[in-house]
Amino acid sequence: MLTTLPTVVAGLLGAGLILMGANAFVRPRDAVGFGIPGAPVEDLGFQSWLRVKGLREIGPGAFLFVLMAVASSSVLGWYLLVFGLIPAGDALVVLRSGGPKATAYGVHAATSAVMLLTGVGLLV
Template identity: 55%
Template structure:
């Protein structure tokens, strides 16, 4: 039961990553919500970096689905634990760029905490 609930939660996280990746790829101005002040979404060079971020998010989300389909809950849990590094890194980037602390902790920190909880549930299930 716990394994099923945690796997569904991991799937929701994967779907969220795919959604954010597609959104950032199709609408780079959405990057303003990331938390870095003065985000120049009209700059072609910066938009290229946004595409890198979009593909990172899309790839991570798809990888969650690959693991759900073909691996054990335990392996999915280890991947989710490793994936926690991404929102923690994003939080640090926002804080280092003097972005809003509410975004750093409320978006990126909360995302890291949720992924961490799901990974622990998968590892103990």
């Protein structure tokens, strides 16, 4: 696959997902700042949920690298377009939970926008 700006951004997104997921898995108490207020940090069940969340971030991040290695840029682009819906949904959850708008828009919606724009860039 040709090295283009969208491909580089896709790689950065994949690396970011893997790093965030690994952090949530190894240190779930540090991963609580995803925007939902009143998250029970000391609750072991909640920490276990964050570990699951971490693994669910590592998988799609790793799959980005698989697609970069074996698929066409259009396949990678479609993956990012569909996968970009997840952080958009996260933004809605944070907003509906009364969480900080800065986190909803500045983290989740911004991530979604970067993923969607990268996906479009890979399709053109």
